[in-house]
Amino acid sequence: MAVEYHGFRVTVDAKADATDTQWLCRAVLEGVEAQSETAKLPCIELAIPKLKIDVLMALSMVEQTAKQAIDEWWHARQPEMA
Template identity: 75%
Template sequence: MAVEYRGFRVTVDAKADATDTQWQCRAELQGIEAQTQQATLPAVVLEIPKLKIDVLMALSVVEQSAKQSIDEWHAKQPAVA
């Protein structure tokens, strides 16, 4: 699943781990607008127990974490905001 947020494309993926007990979630952040293309934000990686949350909620959690990372980056770059 991919969404665009404040000049970035956030690509989110979740899969079960080898033991099928946790969701391994990852969000890749890629700058897609002129002012964000040179930005290098680290991927957001989370492991969430499958017993506590379903896959859609896990995707939502990692997406929100990625958006928070983007917001923090924008806060440090007032000229881009």
């Protein structure tokens, strides 16, 4: 699943771990617009217990965490916009 947010493409995926007890979620953040294409934001990785949450909620959690990281980068780069 991929979404665009503040000039970044956020690609999110999830898979079960080897023991099938956790969702291993990952979000890759790529700058796709002029103001963000040179930005190098780290990937977001979360391990979420399968007993507590389904895969759609796990994907939503990692997507929201990625958006928060983009917001932090955006406000640090342009504090007057905060």
